Structure formats: structure tokens, C-alpha cells
Amino acid sequence: MNRSPFVTAIFHPVNLSMLALTIVAGLCSAWWLTPIGFLFWLVMVIVVARDPGLKLTFTRQNRQPLSQRYQIRFDRLDRARFSIFNAFAQGNSRLRNIVQPVQDSLDELVEHCYQLSLRMSALDNHYAVQNISNDFDVEIKKLQGKLTATNDEAAKNEYAQTITSMQTRKEQLKSLAAILDRFEAQLTGTMNAVDGVVTGVVSLKGRSPDQAAEKIAPLLAILNTEKIELEQFDQDIQKFSAF
Numbered sequence: 001m002n003r004s005p006f007v008t009a010i011f012h013p014v015n016l017s018m019l020a021l022t023i024v025a026g027l028c029s030a031w032w033l034t035p036i037g038f039l040f041w042l043v044m045v046i047v048v049a050r051d052p053g054l055k056l057t058f059t060r061q062n063r064q065p066l067s068q069r070y071q072i073r074f075d076r077l078d079r080a081r082f083s084i085f086n087a088f089a090q091g092n093s094r095l096r097n098i099v100q101p102v103q104d105s106l107d108e109l110v111e112h113c114y115q116l117s118l119r120m121s122a123l124d125n126h127y128a129v130q131n132i133s134n135d136f137d138v139e140i141k142k143l144q145g146k147l148t149a150t151n152d153e154a155a156k157n158e159y160a161q162t163i164t165s166m167q168t169r170k171e172q173l174k175s176l177a178a179i180l181d182r183f184e185a186q187l188t189g190t191m192n193a194v195d196g197v198v199t200g201v202v203s204l205k206g207r208s209p210d211q212a213a214e215k216i217a218p219l220l221a222i223l224n225t226e227k228i229e230l231e232q233f234d235q236d237i238q239k240f241s242a243f
Helices: 005-010 013-028 033-049 052-061 068-088 093-133 136-149 153-202 209-240
Strands: none
Touching: 068 093, 068 153, 093 153, 093 209, 136 153, 153 209
């Protein structure tokens, strides 16, 4: 079972030990030590719960699975966040602070990619089901044959309406297939752009903070471009909200 950062912090061995010592001290020594001990314990829990690495891990473990065609690409994007975090988790705190805007921007981009991937996965599953269960060309051909063969006007109208409806559905699925492919290409492009950003960020290790600061703006610009493209795609798929 995946625990939240707060629950994990409570059950952290060091924090449990502190809690136990607090209780023992209160029972065996002076009762006034208990509130002080609980205060220290609470501070320790908060410090652990706010650990960025713990939050990243919890977020990853609690994501819903995506369609296979998107899952592989998204996983690579998600790993990019950890690459930057792990590279600067230790070491020069000033350098880490300089890189932090890139980490924050990447976190935002990855979350947007995930939310879009989740929506597109639902559409992809819908498309797969509809594509398997319907052979529009065969059905339309059958209905056209019946339309031609009947002399009943009411039946003709019914067949004609059904044919029109099926042709519309066929075109909708065709358009849906195109936008599913387009998102796959978009996600691939974002993945490649982020790989470049990660390489650029990791290359800053060992440089002076001043040198590193000069490289941050271009990296942020790349991420911002990807965000704009995702926002545009988000607008373009609104017409498929009825699926």
C-alpha cells in the first residue's frame, strides 16, 4: 500500500523512536517534558513529510496507468524529474536554488502531460473498443442494399438516416484516430525536448553558481515552449469531449 508523505513521516523509525522516548520521559521523569517532546516529534514529522523526494515518489506511485502507447513516453518524462532532483539533492545549496526554477517548471510540465495523457488514454480505449466492435463499411454497404431493395418510403427514410448516422460516426472515429496519433507525436516531441533540458541541467554540475545562472533562462524557454504547445493541443481536443 502506498502511504502519503505525512503517514510515512509518522511511521519513520527515527520519529517513532522520538515519540516513544517522549512517552517514556513523561511517564518516568517529569510530566512537563511530554509537551516539549511532542513538539520536537511534530517538527520532525513535518520535516520528513515535506521532503521533496518523498513527495515525488508518492506522486509517481499513485498515478493511474495510461494507455500503453502513452505510458512508455510519459514514464520517460517522469524519470527526467528524478534525474534533476537526484543530481542536485546533495552538494552546493546555492547551485541547487539556481536550478530549482527548472525543476519546478518541469514538474508543472510533467503534471500537464500526465493529465492530458489520462484524457487521451480514455479516448484511446474508446477508439479501440469502437474500432473492434464496428465495421462501418460492411454495415453501410448492407444498409445501402436494403435501401435500394425496398419500396417502402418509411423504411427508405429509416435506412437513409441510419446510413448518414453511421457515416458520421465513421468520420468521427477517423478524426479521433488522427488526434490520438498527433498526441503520441506531441508526447514524443516533449520527451525529446525534456531529455535535452535534463542534459543541459546535469551539465551544470561542477560549474560556479554564476556560470550556471546564465544557462537557466534558455532551459526554461524550452520548457515554456512545450507548455504552450500542450495548451494548444488541449484546446484542439475540446471537440472530442462528447466521446
